[in-house]
C-alpha cells in the first residue's frame with residue numbers, strides 16, 4: 230500500500246490505556262462533510278460494527294460512495310485482495326490485541342494498491358496503539374462501539390483534508406402547501422444570515438418557471454440558475470460569478486428565469502453539480518424549493534444539511550407537513566429534525582388549528598410562529614426589500630434572525646459580537662479566503 234507502509238514491529242501498548250482515543254459522535258447540528266465518489270470496502274468481525282456501517286452507508290453524506298460491508302476482518306481482506314484491486318478505502322475491524330493487529334496489517338499492506346487508504350476499527354482504547362498505527366500509514370484508528378455519524382465524519386474528513394476546499398452548508402426551504410410563505414421566509418432568513426454573521430449567502434431559486442426571489446430582491450438578472458442547470462459541464466467559479474446577481478454585500482442570487490417559454494422536466498440529479506460548485510465557494514446556500522414533489526425536489530431535500538418546512542395552521546398543511554417530516558425522519562436518521570415554521574397565524578376570519586394541537590400532531594415544536602401581517606409583508610414585497618432591512622426589530626424580523634442562528638448552528642450574532650476580537654478574526658478569515 231502506498232498510504233500504508235506497515236512494519237512488522239508490534240505496536241507498543243501503554244500500560245494504563247488511560248488516554249481516550251474513541252471518537253466522539255458529532256452533534257446532529259454539527260456540519261459533517263459529504264463524502265465524494267469513492268469505493269469503500271469494509272471487513273468486519275462483529276455484527277454490531279457491520280450493522281453500524283450498513284446504517285452509515287444509507288446516510289445522505291455517503292450517497293455517492295460505493296460501499297460494501299462483509300464479515301471476516303483482516304483475514305478475509307488479505308485473501309480477497311490477493312488477486313483483486315483494492316478500493317479507495319478499506320475499513321478493517323479487529324478484535325485482536327495490538328501485536329496481532331500489527332502483524333495482520335503488515336500482511337494487508339503487501340496486497341494494497343497505491344493510493345488505498347486504510348481505517349481500522351478496533352476494540353482497544355489505547356493512545357499508543359493509535360499513534361503507532363497512524364505512524365505506519367493507517368489513516369485513522371476508531372474505537373468501537375461508535376455511532377454511524379462518527380464513522381461518516383471520519384471518512385469525510387479523510388477526503389476533505391486532501392481537497393482542503395471548505396464546504397458550505399446547504400439549507401433547503403419548502404412549503405407544506407403552495408403560497409404559505411416559504412420563499413419569503415427563505416429570503417428573509419438568508420438576509421439575516423448575511424447581515425448577522427457577515428457571511429456570504431447564495432439563494433438558489435429552484436422554482437424555475439414561477440420563482441419570486443428576483444422580484445423580492447428587486448433584481449432583473451439576464452441569466453441565472455437555468456443556465457447553470459442546463460450546462461453543468463461549463464460551470465466553474467468564473468461562470469458561477471457571472472450567473473449570480475448581487476443583492477447586497479453578502480447576498481447573491483441564483484435567479485429563476487420565471488418565464489414559460491420552455492418547460493423544465495429536469496433530471497433527478499440536475500441540481501447536484503450546481504450545488505457542488507456553490508458549496509465549494511460560498512459558506513451558506515439557501516435553496517428556495519417550490520411546493521412540488523418531483524425526483525429532483527425530493528433529491529435536494531434529502532441531500533440538504535438543514536431543512537425548513539413552512540406551514541399555515543390548517544388541516545391540509547398539517548397533513549402534508551406530517552408526511553414530509555415522517556419521510557425525512559426515515560430517510561435521514563442521522564440528521565436533525567426539520568425545522569417547522571407556522572406562518573400567517575391569526576389571519577382574520579380564518580379558522581385555525583391551535584399551535585399545541587398542530588405541534589402534537591406533527592410530533593415537533595415549531596421553531597417559530599409568525600403572525601399574519603399583510604401590511605408589513607406586502608410593503609416589503611412591493612419595495613423589493615427584506616423585512617429587517619425595511620423595518621428593523623419587528624417580531625417576524627426577530628424570528629428570521631433566530632432561524633438564521635438555528636440553521637447555521639452558530640451563536641447568536643449579538644453574543645458573537647461581544648468578543649472584542651470578533652471583527653478582526655472575521656477580517657482575517659475573509660482576507661484568507663480572498
Ligand SMILES: Nc1ncnc2c1ncn2[C@@H]1O[C@H](COP(=O)(O)OP(=O)(O)OP(=O)(O)O)[C@@H](O)[C@H]1O
Nearest residue numbers: 404407408409410411412413573600601602603606
Ligand atoms: N406572515 C405573513 N403575513 C402576511 N403575508 C405573508 C406572510 N408570509 C408570507 N406572506 C405573503 O404571502 C405570499 C406568498 O408568499 P411566498 O411566495 O413566500 O409563498 P410560497 O410558499 O413560496 O409560495 P409558492 O408556493 O408560490 O412558492 C406573498 O405575497 C408574501 O408576501
Ligand SMILES: [Mg+2]
Nearest residue numbers: 411412436519
Ligand atoms: Mg415559493
